[in-house]
């Protein structure tokens with residue numbers, strides 16, 4: 532952590548990015564860290580090519596960080612948050628290659644340490660949790676209370692997104708400790724929960740209905756669910772607002788592995804994988820060039836939904852036999 536903190540304290544300008552299809556942990560860690568770097572008088576920009584899902588827009592408001600538009604002039608470090616794979620970074624190629632260094636802060640087991648400085652804690656529940664403890668350390672060194680209610684709210688969002696509101700096994704003592712300390716700072720945790728989990732549009736719920744109609748069991752421990760382009764069109768819902776739909780498949784009794792197949796475009800299938808107790812879905816996702824965590828991973832397959840389902844199901848069955 533010392534090397535990382537030196538790098539953050541000594542740098543003057545940072546461009547911050549995360550993975551494509553951003554979620555609460557990516558946006559939460561971005562906004563939390565950016566606001567903190569701004570308090571440390573650093574020049575900071577966000578570079579994200581994918582749109583922020585509407586249920587996370589509330590995080591962008593207090594951050595006041597400029598989105599990077601056009602070219603970057605001058606020297607900067609690129610901070611990659613919550614991204615295990617250089618190829619998945621959600622910013623333009625020239626932003627990646629133009630950086631004087633890449634700082635990789637993440638918690639994915641599949642992270643291959645692509646940065647010049649790597650702080651990868653595979654035990655951490657979320658990247659937001661890592662950022663929280665980094666900021667605490669900086670506060671101590673600088674004798675400055677950096678973590679205010681806005682920063683705390685961003686990091687809390689990442690924490691509860693990745694732990695399923697403390698439901699998953701990745702919620703450990705450090706996560707509960709962080710939550711306890713953050714709540715004492717004085718955040719509106721109920722409104723964050725409402726924004727994240729209780730603010731669905733009616734059309735998104737109708738989309739969920741269509742998705743649930745495709746729910747199928749393969750044996751008694753594998754469940755799949757599908758989302759097609761036609762469904763997104765019918766309900767006029769963005770294909771990035773499908774967070775949580777896979778949980779309905781995972782949460783069926785006896786199901787160990789759930790897979791969601793989302794048709795983003797023709798022959799462009801995003802696969803999400805979840806496991807409940809023992810299976811390692813990261814290994815399965817890596818067979819298709821993806822990655823993630825033991826309990827949650829993903830990959831992209833350039834084929835039809837039918838073929839993608841066939842390919843992934845055969846790997847899932849192999850994995851469960853082992």
Ligand code: 5GP
Nearest residue numbers: 615616803804821822823827828829830831
């Ligand atoms: P989701 O299913 O929610 O898209 O992703 C589950 C987890 O796997 C997330 O932590 C996400 O970052 C990771 N993940 C999803 N797709 C990919 C991928 O194509 N490559 C890698 N390396 N990780 C992925």
Ligand code: MN
Nearest residue numbers: 556613657658
């Ligand atoms: Mn994460």
